[in-house]
Amino acid sequence: MWTRLDRLPLSRPNLMIFTALLAGLVTAVILRLWIHVAAFAVTAALGALGVWWARRPHASDVNRVDAIEYRDERDRTIARDGFAVLGVVALVLAMAEFLVAGVLAPASLGFTAPQLLVLCIAWGIANRVAARRY
Numbered sequence: 001m002w003t004r005l006d007r008l009p010l011s012r013p014n015l016m017i018f019t020a021l022l023a024g025l026v027t028a029v030i031l032r033l034w035i036h037v038a039a040f041a042v043t044a045a046l047g048a049l050g051v052w053w054a055r056r057p058h059a060s061d062v063n064r065v066d067a068i069e070y071r072d073e074r075d076r077t078i079a080r081d082g083f084a085v086l087g088v089v090a091l092v093l094a095m096a097e098f099l100v101a102g103v104l105a106p107a108s109l110g111f112t113a114p115q116l117l118v119l120c121i122a123w124g125i126a127n128r129v130a131a132r133r134y
Contacts, residue, residue, distance in 0.1 A: 009051075009055070010051050010055075010069070011068055011069050011070065013068045014047070014051055014067070014068055014069065017047065017068075018044060018047065018048075021040055021043060021044045021047070022044070024036070024040045025037060025040035025041060025044070028040055050066065050067045051067050051069060053067065054066065054067030054069040055067075055069055061074065061075055061078060062078075065078050065079045065082065087119075087122075087123065087126070090119060091119050091120070091123060094112070094115055094116045094119050095116060097112050097115075097116075098112045098113060098115075098116045
């Protein structure tokens with residue numbers, strides 16, 4: 001079923017990222033937000049350069065993981081560990097943002113509270129999925 005996607009010159013996560021960038025670019029063109037068009041285009045170009053760099057035959061494991069272009073189980077393990085650290089940092093920053101917003105700008109809690117709630121729920125789900133594997 002996924003054989004066509006496996007032949008693409010980029011990974012599935014990157015396919016989703018580039019699709020979102022393209023949708024943002026098209027939306028920005030329709031709305032005539034030219035600075036946003038430039039930002040989406042530059043981001044897509046730099047992302048494509050990163051993917052190309054990571055897919056070279058002699059690319060390092062760090063290059064592949066940074067570009068979300070995993071070649072083997074070792075790359076996936078490195079990425080999993082990296083994303084675990086990233087998740088902790090995101091959760092701590094979201095909590096700090098929530099606390100600062102509560103003190104300095106209580107009206108903005110409507111934006112920060114859902115973000116923190118979603119991160120906490122995702123953390124709980126991720127822990128349960130990971131625990132089932134071990």
